[in-house]
Amino acid sequence: MVKIEDYGEFTTSWCPGCGNFGIMQAVRQALLAQDIAPHQFVYVSGIGQAAKAPHYLRSNMFNGLHGRALPVAQAVRLSNTNLPVLVSSGDGCSYGEGGNHFLAAVRRNVNMTLLAHNNQIYGLTKGQASPTTMTGQVTKTQPLGVAATPFNPVAVAVAMKCSFVARSFAGDTEHLAQMIELAMRHEGFALVDILQPCVSFNKINTYAWYKERCVNLPDDYDPTDWSVAMQTADKFGDEIPLGLIYKQDRPSYETHIPQLANGPLAQAATDFDALDRVLEKFV
Ligand SMILES: Cc1ncc(C[n+]2csc(CCOP(=O)(O)OP(=O)(O)O)c2C)c(N)n1
Numbered sequence: 001m002v003k004i005e006d007y008g009e010f011t012t013s014w015c016p017g018c019g020n021f022g023i024m025q026a027v028r029q030a031l032l033a034q035d036i037a038p039h040q041f042v043y044v045s046g047i048g049q050a051a052k053a054p055h056y057l058r059s060n061m062f063n064g065l066h067g068r069a070l071p072v073a074q075a076v077r078l079s080n081t082n083l084p085v086l087v088s089s090g091d092g093c094s095y096g097e098g099g100n101h102f103l104a105a106v107r108r109n110v111n112m113t114l115l116a117h118n119n120q121i122y123g124l125t126k127g128q129a130s131p132t133t134m135t136g137q138v139t140k141t142q143p144l145g146v147a148a149t150p151f152n153p154v155a156v157a158v159a160m161k162c163s164f165v166a167r168s169f170a171g172d173t174e175h176l177a178q179m180i181e182l183a184m185r186h187e188g189f190a191l192v193d194i195l196q197p198c199v200s201f202n203k204i205n206t207y208a209w210y211k212e213r214c215v216n217l218p219d220d221y222d223p224t225d226w227s228v229a230m231q232t233a234d235k236f237g238d239e240i241p242l243g244l245i246y247k248q249d250r251p252s253y254e255t256h257i258p259q260l261a262n263g264p265l266a267q268a269a270t271d272f273d274a275l276d277r278v279l280e281k282f283v
Pocket residue numbers: 047048049050051066067089090091092093094097117119121122123124125130
């Protein structure tokens with residue numbers, strides 16, 4: 001039986017009060033609820049404050065380049081389909097630098113979970129606007145205010161019929177742990193967009209700002225109704241719905257790959273004769 005202490009205690013370089021602490025607490029709770037030991041999963045990230053999350057959990061981990069966490073995570077999962085794969089990535093990393101990888105991941109539907117730490121700012125590089133920063137918000141590099149319209153990741157994911165789309169809030173760790181657990185148990189690509197206050201560089205979208213607006217979806221909400229999910233996903237303003245917004249059960253990418261039919265590649269015996277033939281032909 002796994003214990004919460006098994007995931008370790010680490011000193012972080014995050015600012016006191018950062019929303020990332022709530023996310024890490026929820027990740028631990030979600031892993032514990034599934035009885036997943038540190039060696040039984042892989043935690044992947046790119047670059048940024050969010051991407052430091054795997055440094056602060058005892059687990060297998062891999063740091064990719066900025067925006068490149070998802071391709072790495074897909075490769076990990078496809079080479080060992082026995083391993084649950086969790087990704088922590090900032091809104092800049094997931095929706096800016098990694099935007100096209102995000103779209104491809106939604107389409108591919110490899111079985112894994114993306115935790116997008118959405119603080120609506122670039123935290124690590126000290127507060128430039130990210131794709132989710134609100135129009136008009138003044139930052140050090142946008143002194144006249146952001147001119148662009150913000151990217152709505154939840155609406156984009158629902159529009160693409162992503163197989164699992166949830167939104168949660170770093171200030172409500174119980175709700176967040178529930179969403180992470182649901183996402184990890186889901187068969188296919190799961191997005192959990194997490195509203196994560198950056199107390200140092202985003203003075204607009206604070207804990208109080210999110211709390212005033214966040215509303216949990218009602219118990220009778222049907223996440224399989226795509227039209228309702230589109231309307232729900234479009235809401236981001238005076239009201240921000242939290243919960244499992246959309247879900248569609250469909251076969252994950254792994255099930256389409258004939259080479260995986262006999263089990264994980266990582267456990268397959270190496271065919272040295274075939275390897276010799278390849279080397280002879282191409283080297
Ligand atoms: C290709 C590339 N572009 C830019 C950078 C510089 N850079 C590093 S972290 C970062 C922003 C991180 O913001 P975000 O992904 O939102 O994560 P946060 O730090 O807010 O958690 C940037 C622009 C980089 N390392 N690589």
